[in-house]
Amino acid sequence: MGDGVIHIRNDEHQALRELLPWFVTGQLDAVEQASLDVHVAGCAECQAEVRFQRRLEAEVARLPVDVEEGWSRMRLRLEADQPALEAARPARASARSAWLGWGIAATMALAAGAVALSSMRLPGAPAAGYHALGAAPVSEAGNVVVIFRPDTTEAQMRASLRAVGAQLVGGPTAADAYVLRVAPAGRTQALTTLRARSDIVLAQPVDSGAAP
């Protein structure tokens, strides 16, 4: 009889032990959570397992994912539809190191989500909707990417943005670039102004608009 009790306890232990990954991440329902709270408090084996799983969770979640190649293909796809995008890049940008290029590609793909969408076939979408995505003045999508010099102060960055009436949309990216939105009609002038500022390394258009 005593043997049977041990088996039952062992079965319960095994069943609860299987739930430990979700006990660690807090994804059990209240009943399961309460059962495990009680069990773990009195089970040294499960306590050790919880310690292990907490470390495992932290390390697995911390593993960075390398999607640069995927992003670069996205960029190529955008350029296939938007040749003006690449042609607009100034010579000083092309001389930069490869890592900067990858970062910009990722940033552009991020900022120009509207372009990404417009490059997809959207059966059933009204023609007006297709055009509205990239051109709507109320869109929050960025249309300029800038990289500031590393020693630029927050006040200088603010001054640059105000000089062209830009809003910060995103960033910093992996390449320390920022995505801005400026009035579409004034973007050419804004790019000229930004490029002339000493605290800005690079300023680029990032949607399907015309070259500056």
Add this chain to the structure above:
Amino acid sequence: MLRRGGDIGERRSAVVQPLALDETRLIARIVGRDLRAFEQLYRIYHPRLSRFLINILRRPHLVEEALNDTLMVVWRRPEAFNGTSKVSTWIFAIAYRTALKARSRHDEPVEDPQAGFRASPDATPEQDLGRRQLQEILATAMGQLSPEHRAVVDLTYFHEAGYREIAEILDCPVGTVKTRMHHARRHLKGMVADQIGPDWW
């Protein structure tokens, strides 16, 4: 609950995850062919799906296509979301099926078993040799798991999905999810213990 978003490799990013209700509203607008709503959904799910898909596919060049294929299903058939699950569960289930199909279409061997995962570039040898070593071991160990096992590990630890939700996403019994997690955990633990020591945690 699928609640973890953010940029690739960044856990709990500054990107604020909208409430599930907001996502449901986006789907309702997409049913009405609202392209702006689709753009919003695309931006929300791009980083989350990128991480999920690279984990399953292990081939970076397939991720973009699978990701866009997944979200094209959402655009073309938003009415297929019936509201019985969360939007995230529905979209991740589509992504999982899309990824498995992509794998079967491109059945070439993976050249680099660590493809998709790298040791953190932030952890220099001077700063944290132990962490780099641990992450490299874990990246290799993850690469040795099957896509189904990797999906369970990633959904559990990164996307913080419960086992019932994972079962729904993978379209399998909850017992299968628990078993896969058990085997994956044992494999990861064994690999780390072999190379670092039994008490690394």
